[in-house]
Structure formats: C-alpha cells, structure tokens
Amino acid sequence: TAAVTLSAAPDREEAAARAEALFVEAFGYAPDGVWSAPGRVNIIGEHVDYQDGLCLPMAISHRCFAAAARTPTDRVRLRSAQDDSVLDLDARELTPGAVEGWPAYVAGVLWALRKHISGAATQGMDIMIDGQVPLGAGLSSSAALECAAAEAIDALLSLGTRPLDRVRAAITAETGFAGASTGGLDQSASVLSRAGHALFLDCRDFSTRPVPWDLAAQGLALLITDTRAEHSHVDGEYTARRADSERAAELLGVPTLRDADVEHLQDLLDRIDDELVRRRARHVLTEIQRVREFDALLASGTVRAHVAELGALLNASHDSLRDDYEVTVPALDVAVDAARQAGAHGARMTGGGFGGSTIALVEAEQAESVAAEIAAAFAAHGLTAPEFFLALPSEGAGQDR
Numbered sequence: 014t015a016a017v018t019l020s021a022a023p024d025r026e027e028a029a030a031r032a033e034a035l036f037v038e039a040f041g042y043a044p045d046g047v048w049s050a051p052g053r054v055n056i057i058g059e060h061v062d063y064q065d066g067l068c069l070p071m072a073i074s075h076r077c078f079a080a081a082a083r084t085p086t087d088r089v090r091l092r093s094a095q096d097d098s099v100l101d102l103d104a105r106e107l108t109p110g111a112v113e114g115w116p117a118y119v120a121g122v123l124w125a126l127r128k129h130i131s132g133a134a135t136q137g138m139d140i141m142i143d144g145q146v147p148l149g150a151g152l153s154s155s156a157a158l159e160c161a162a163a164e165a166i167d168a169l170l171s172l173g174t175r176p177l178d179r180v181r182a183a184i185t186a187e188t189g190f191a192g193a194s195t196g197g198l199d200q201s202a203s204v205l206s207r208a209g210h211a212l213f214l215d216c217r218d219f220s221t222r223p224v225p226w227d228l229a230a231q232g233l234a235l236l237i238t239d240t241r242a243e244h245s246h247v248d249g250e251y252t253a254r255r256a257d258s259e260r261a262a263e264l265l266g267v268p269t270l271r272d273a274d275v276e277h278l279q280d281l282l283d284r285i286d287d288e289l290v291r292r293r294a295r296h297v298l299t300e301i302q303r304v305r306e307f308d309a310l311l312a313s314g315t316v317r318a319h320v321a322e323l324g325a326l327l328n329a330s331h332d333s334l335r336d337d338y339e340v341t342v343p344a345l346d347v348a349v350d351a352a353r354q355a356g357a358h359g360a361r362m363t364g365g366g367f368g369g370s371t372i373a374l375v376e377a378e379q380a381e382s383v384a385a386e387i388a389a390a391f392a393a394h395g396l397t398a399p400e401f402f403l404a405l406p407s408e409g410a411g412q413d414r
C-alpha cells in the first residue's frame with residue numbers, strides 16, 4: 014500500500030496572525046482583535062442531540078478565525094479568505110432568509126444576539142473570516158464559523174455574554190436564520206470544549222462536563238478520515254430522520270426519546286407498530302445508552318484500560334447508524350470496515366452522515382498503516398481518495414490576539 018499523509022491543522026498562532034494580516038489587507042487598518050472557534054468530531058452519541066440525548070464530542074485543532082473591528086457606522090462588512098464575495102449589510106436590518114451562503118452564519122449570529130440582548134448588534138463592524146476547518150468534511154465548519162463570530166461580536170460590543178449564551182446564539186443563528194434544523198451538538202462542542210478533554214454533553218439543558226481524553230499519552234490516536242463523499246440530499250434526509258424520531262416519541266407518549274424508560278427496551282419497541290419508526294427509535298435509545306456506558310468506562314479508568322470495550326461501543330454506534338438509522342453512505346462504511354480490518358480498536362462515522370468523516374481509535378504507531386489501508390480500500394472501490402487528520406482534543410472558542 015502507498016504512503017499517506019496525516020495532515021495537521023495550521024499552527025494556531027500563525028493562523029491568527031494570518032487572519033489579522035488578511036483583515037489589514039482587506040480593510041486598510043488594524044482590527045481590534047482576532048477570535049477563533051474549533052471544528053469538532055463527535056466521539057459517540059450521534060443523532061441524539063435533537064431528542065435531548067447525551068453526546069461526547071471534542072474540539073479538533075482545525076479552527077475558524079475571525080479578525081474584527083467595531084466601526085462608527087451602522088454597516089456590517091464581511092469578507093472571507095476562502096471566498097471572493099463581499100457582504101455589506103445594514104446592521105439594523107437583518108432578516109432570516111435574506112442572506113445566503115456562509116455570510117448567513119455570521120449575520121445570523123448578529124441577529125440572534127440582537128434577539129436575546131436588546132441593543133446588541135445595531136453597531137457597525139468589519140469582519141474578516143479565515144476558515145481553516147475543512148469544508149464539507151462533516152467536521153462542523155459552519156458551527157466553527159458561527160462560534161468564532163459570536164466570540165468576536167460579544168467582545169466588540171462588550172455584550173458580556175456567558176459561553177452558554179453564545180452557544181444558544183449560534184444555535185439560533187443556524188436554525189432560525191440560516192435555516193438548518195440541527196440540534197446543538199456542534200455549537201456546544203465548539204464553544205465549551207477544553208484542551209486534552211472530550212466534552213460530556215447533556216442536550217436536555219446543554220450542561221457539560223470535561224472528560225479526560227489524552228490519547229497521545231496512552232500511545233493511542235483518533236484517526237479522522239474525510240471520505241470526501243458528495244453530500245447528497247443532506248438537509249432533506251437529516252430533517253426526515255428528525256421527523257422519524259419525533260414520531261417515535263409521539264407513539265411512545267413521551268416529550269422526547271430521552272424521557273422513555275429504556276429498562277424494558279424491547280417492550281418499548283414492541284409498542285411501535287411502524288417497522289421503520291421502530292428502527293429509528295432503537296438507534297436513538299441504544300445510542301444514548303452507549304454514551305452512558307462509554308462515559309462510565311472513562312470514569313472508571315483510562316482509555317487504554319478499557320480500549321477494547323470502548324472500541325466495541327464505537328463499532329456498535331456505527332452499525333446502528335448504518336442499519337437502523339440509515340445515515341451512512343458506501344464511503345463511510347468502506348472507511349469503517351477498512352479501519353477495523355487494519356486493526357483499529359473501533360471505528361464509526363462521525364457527525365450527520367450522508368458523507369463527511371469517520372473516526373477510528375487506533376494504536377498511535379498504527380495510525381499511518383490504518384490510514385494506508387483505508388486509502389487502499391477507497392482505491393479498490395473506485396472512490397475519491399480520502400484525506401486524513403489526527404484529532405487532538407483542543408480548546409473551545411476564544412480570543413487569539
């Protein structure tokens with residue numbers, strides 16, 4: 014098998030300096046500061062956030078940077094290093110649906126902050142975005158953009174919001190302004206993660222707890238494979254799964270599937286006549302259970318001490334997403350199967366599915382050989398060559414300069 018590259022994220026300090034330089038180039042003066050927010054992988058707890066479930070994401074080292082300055086105007090001017098379009102809008106007139114593409118995520122945060130905080134965001138500002146989270150890879154480049162914008166705007170306007178307010182503003186931006194009905198996992202991970210830790214997240218109230226996840230010290234690694242598979246009908250399918258899970262909760266007579274009593278899982282499932290809805294419910298109910306088990310294992314010892322059981326839970330999560338929730342595509346299954354065959358302790362898709370990335374828990378010294386096996390499997394299946402990254406648990410959103 015051919016050698017592969019495990020790409021590293023750009024150095025954070027250098028990237029922040031670059032964002033500042035890009036701002037100066039675009040606007041002709043120095044910004045007030047630079048803020049950034051990371052992308053994420055979800056270790057386990059997939060497609061449960063919108064059912065008040067439990068998740069265990071971590072921030073990755075790829076970040077989105079926002080260099081920004083307050084201006085004595087009422088215009089919001091947006092630029093991006095990734096895109097030539099220039100957006101210049103009236104800070105007082107933000108309406109959902111009026112802004113399209115990536116600027117909607119920034120404008121949406123302004124809009125959401127203004128909804129929640131009177132007087133916020135009618136002020137003018139200039140913002141330069143440099144998004145270093147791979148786009149379309151299922152690593153939450155849009156949440157990173159929203160959360161970097163929220164940090165910048167909070168600081169520029171001295172809003173004094175709490176981290177959870179910024180999480181909520183980013184969620185509102187996405188669901189209420191940009192029009193994607195996602196569940197909050199990504200924004201929570203981007204704002205609230207701590208370096209060296211995974212984030213135990215209870216989506217019922219967005220309460221969190223850092224969980225030690227220092228794989229490198231234990232000779233382990235989390236290999237990310239960006240399958241680069243085309244996302245097809247992503248939004249429609251995502252919304253359909255959400256609707257299926259809501260239907261399941263309705264049939265069980267509970268507000269959300271989190272409220273169902275899983276002690277008698279089979280009895281519960283037997284009460285759902287519709288075979289499809291029953292499988293959807295089984296995924297959500299068992300996935301929440303797997304997060305509890307995963308978390309309990311980490312509470313009782315290191316990753317190394319429980320590596321086989323943790324790996325088995327990752328595998329079970331993927332299989333449930335593939336068979337019961339049906340959100341995988343061939344490229345995700347090929348990456349997961351190849352990783353398992355190459356000796357990974359466990360592997361699964363991460364994020365919303367229908368394309369995007371997988372993660373594999375591997376011995377650090379085998380990360381490259383597992384990646385090479387995945388690349389070979391992709392070639393054998395005639396799939397576009399994947400990209401590989403190592404997921405280092407990173408710090409959530411904050412100020413850089």
Ligand code: GAF
Nearest residue numbers: 059060195196197198364365
């Ligand atoms: C996407 C969504 F944005 C999240 O809210 C979550 O539902 C995830 O898919 C699946 O766990 O990333």
